[in-house]
Amino acid sequence: MGKSEELFKRAKKVIPGGVNSPVRAYQAVGGVPRFISKADGARIIDEDGREYIDFVGSWGPLILGHARKEVLEAVCKAARNGLSFGAATRAEVEMAELIKEMVPSVEMVRLVNSGTEAVMSAVRLARGFTGRPKIIKFEGCYHGHSDSMLVKAGSGLMTGSLSSSAGIPEATANDTLVAQFNDIDSVARLFEYNPSQIAAVITELVPGNMGLVLPKEGFLQQLRRFCTENGTLLIADEVITGFRLGTGGAQELFGIQPDLTTFGKIIGGGLPVGAFGGRRDIMSMVAPCGNIYQAGTLSGNPLATAAGITQLLILKKHPEIYSRISALTQTLADELTKQIQKYDVPATVNHIGSLFCMFFTNSRVESYDDTHSCNVNVYATYFNYMLRQGIYLAPSQFEVGFISDAHTEDDIESLLKKTEKFFRKNAF
Ligand code: HOZ
Numbered sequence: 001m002g003k004s005e006e007l008f009k010r011a012k013k014v015i016p017g018g019v020n021s022p023v024r025a026y027q028a029v030g031g032v033p034r035f036i037s038k039a040d041g042a043r044i045i046d047e048d049g050r051e052y053i054d055f056v057g058s059w060g061p062l063i064l065g066h067a068r069k070e071v072l073e074a075v076c077k078a079a080r081n082g083l084s085f086g087a088a089t090r091a092e093v094e095m096a097e098l099i100k101e102m103v104p105s106v107e108m109v110r111l112v113n114s115g116t117e118a119v120m121s122a123v124r125l126a127r128g129f130t131g132r133p134k135i136i137k138f139e140g141c142y143h144g145h146s147d148s149m150l151v152k153a154g155s156g157l158m159t160g161s162l163s164s165s166a167g168i169p170e171a172t173a174n175d176t177l178v179a180q181f182n183d184i185d186s187v188a189r190l191f192e193y194n195p196s197q198i199a200a201v202i203t204e205l206v207p208g209n210m211g212l213v214l215p216k217e218g219f220l221q222q223l224r225r226f227c228t229e230n231g232t233l234l235i236a237d238e239v240i241t242g243f244r245l246g247t248g249g250a251q252e253l254f255g256i257q258p259d260l261t262t263f264g265k266i267i268g269g270g271l272p273v274g275a276f277g278g279r280r281d282i283m284s285m286v287a288p289c290g291n292i293y294q295a296g297t298l299s300g301n302p303l304a305t306a307a308g309i310t311q312l313l314i315l316k317k318h319p320e321i322y323s324r325i326s327a328l329t330q331t332l333a334d335e336l337t338k339q340i341q342k343y344d345v346p347a348t349v350n351h352i353g354s355l356f357c358m359f360f361t362n363s364r365v366e367s368y369d370d371t372h373s374c375n376v377n378v379y380a381t382y383f384n385y386m387l388r389q390g391i392y393l394a395p396s397q398f399e400v401g402f403i404s405d406a407h408t409e410d411d412i413e414s415l416l417k418k419t420e421k422f423f424r425k426n427a428f
Contacts, residue, residue, distance in 0.1 A: 003047035004035045022156035023059070026395045029380040033395070034387075039066035041406035044392060052392035053411050057402040060240050060265040063325070063354070064311055065406020071269045071310045078306035086297055091305035098312050099267065099275060102247045103238075105257050109277030110286055111300040115239035115264030116144025118274035119202070121286075121294045122260045123148055126200035126233045128292040129282050136190050136201040136232075138181040140210030140368035143202060143237050143262075151176040154209035158371075159396040181207055182215065182367050184222045191230055200260075201227055202235040205250035208400045209240075210371050212350040212357035220256045227259070233282070239264035239274070240400070245353040246322055247315055253353075266315075269307030272298075325354040325403045328412050332356060332403070335416050343423040346375065354403040371398065382422055389418040 011018035019025045019033060026033045034046040042065055044054045054066070064071065078091070096109045112118050123135055123146070135148060142155035150157065150165035151173050157165065164173065177194065179186040181203065191198060205220060207213040227234040236258035241250035243266040251258055260278035267273050277283060287293045298304075315321060333351040336358055340347045346362040359365045360382070361373040379397035386393050391414065393401060403412075 002032070005032045007035045007047060008032050022160060023394075023396060023399065028159045028376060028397070029383040029395045031384055031387075034392070041065045041067070042404060042408070042411050050390070052387070052390050053407075053414060054392045055401040055403070055415065056392055056394050056399075057404050058270060059399075060244065060402055061268055061270045062402075062406075063244060063266050063321075063404050064269075064314060065404045066270075068269075068311070068314075068406075070314060071307050074306040074310040075269075075271070075303050078302045081302065083303060084298055084301055089300065089302055089305070091302055091309060092300035095267070095300070095305045095309050095312075096277075098309060098316075099263070099277060102243070102312065102316060103249060103251065103261065103277075105251060105259075105279075106261055106277035107280040108283035109275050110283070110294060111305070112274040112276065112294070112296055113272050113298055113301075113304075114144065114274045115237075115262060116146055116274070117296070118239065118262035118264055118276040119143040119149055119235075119237060120146035122235050122262050122276040122278075123200065123202065124294070125276070125282060125286060125292050126235060126260065128290075129285055130199040130231065130233065132197055132199040132232075134175045134177055134194055134197045134199060136177045136179050136187065136198055138203050138207070138368070139178050140213070140371065141181065141202075141204045141207050141237070142209035143204075144239070147172045148176050149202075152178045154207070154368075154398060156396075158210055158398045180367060180369070181213060182219050184219060184226070187223060187226055191226060191232075196231070198230065198232045200233040200235050202237060204237045204240065205254060205256060206241050206245065206352055206355070208355060209398070210368055211359055211365060211374070211398050212352070212355055212400045213365060213367065213371075214350060214352055215254065216366065220254050224256055224258075233259040235260045235262065237262050240355075241353075242266060243312065243315060244355070247319060266311060267308045268304050269311035271301070271304040271307045273301075273304040273308055321405045322353070325405055325407070328407055328409065329354050329356050329403045331409075332412050332415065336419065339416070339420050339423055343420075343428075345423050345428050346378075356401045356403070357399075360397065374398075378428070381426070382419075385422045386415075386418055389421075391415055391418055
């Protein structure tokens with residue numbers, strides 16, 4: 001028995017499913033989750049000493065790769081000064097200033113500990129600001145695991161074929177209205193049936209939790225218009241896309257001005273962080289300025305801010321990183337597409353910036369409904385084949401792949417070669 005297997009056995013006795021987040025459990029692909037002991041650059045090493053080229057990157061934070069020297073040094077330096085004060089620090093101010101500078105729609109920002117917290121707080125704020133109860137979200141979008149967001153959500157729920165979580169009070173679920181991403185009529189209908197009731201529309205600007213779905217031309221702009229016309233706030237969930245699709249995130253790329261934005265992942269450089277921010281008039285309602293309460297002992301933690309600031313400053317100083325990782329992703333997508341055609345594989349590749357997803361379906365994937373045509377069994381076989389070949393992909397068809405600055409052309413080549421071997425060996 002390998003060490004991962006041994007640990008998984010022990011883990012299952014004391015941790016639900018043996019994991020601390022369902023997407024790690026390999027339930028959709030079968031087999032034993034790899035227990036990771038260390039990582040460096042684009043490589044992770046499991047407890048059995050096996051090395052993998054990592055295309056998950058801790059689900060997004062590690063845009064510079066694992067254990068980036070400057071980030072580690074900043075964290076170690078901060079740690080020597082104390083791990084947590086539960087009091088205000090200079091680094092929090094610097095981090096807030098940096099986010100505001102890089103994302104102009106953010107006039108004020110509050111740091112929290114995760115993307116979930118950021119969304120939960122932003123939704124409460126939207127309700128408090130507008131005095132309205134309802135929220136529109138999109139099917140297949142995932143905004144963390146706060147109650148009102150676990151209705152028809154993506155990521156682990158979609159992977160586990162759970163349309164919504166149990167344990168959500170009916171009243172809460174009823175206040176979460178669900179529309180279809182890229183279908184503006186589905187949004188219009190909800191506005192029509194719920195006049196003056198909708199506090200906010202929340203969306204991933206580029207959904208990355210049902211695989212990768214790109215916004216159709218004009219969709220986000222129409223959404224913005226609907227919100228403005230109806231006195232509804234637009235909350236952009238940029239937990240994945242923030243500082244990944246450029247220093248200004250997806251909102252800069254698509255020219256969208258949200259009222260509120262949620263962040264996580266990259267702003268923590270691998271440590272637990274989230275943030276929500278936006279218009280000054282709205283953010284001014286957060287306690288202690290206003291009466292919408294939000295708090296946290298570890299919010300703005302000195303280690304997390306040290307890692308986040310360092311990573312953000314590197315990205316700001318070296319915007320060429322974005323062109324480099326986008327070019328690697330473009331090559332990957334182009335070459336995969338050629339292989340798909342050559343071997344007549346029922347698959348299609350979506351990509352943007354340094355995000356990619358190969359869906360095992362003949363059709364294009366432009367909506368949540370389109371994802372239903374994917375053959376998850378083929379994905380499971382592909383995943384396990386790649387894992388044996390030393391390539392670490394997301395253990396679900398409905399997650400995305402991440403390219404970091406630590407990936408090289410050889411790493412991309414390796415993924416391509418092994419995929420081609422898989423395509424050649426299997427009949428589709
Ligand atoms: N958004 C991430 C996956 N799509 C979260 C990772 C997790 O749930 O553990």
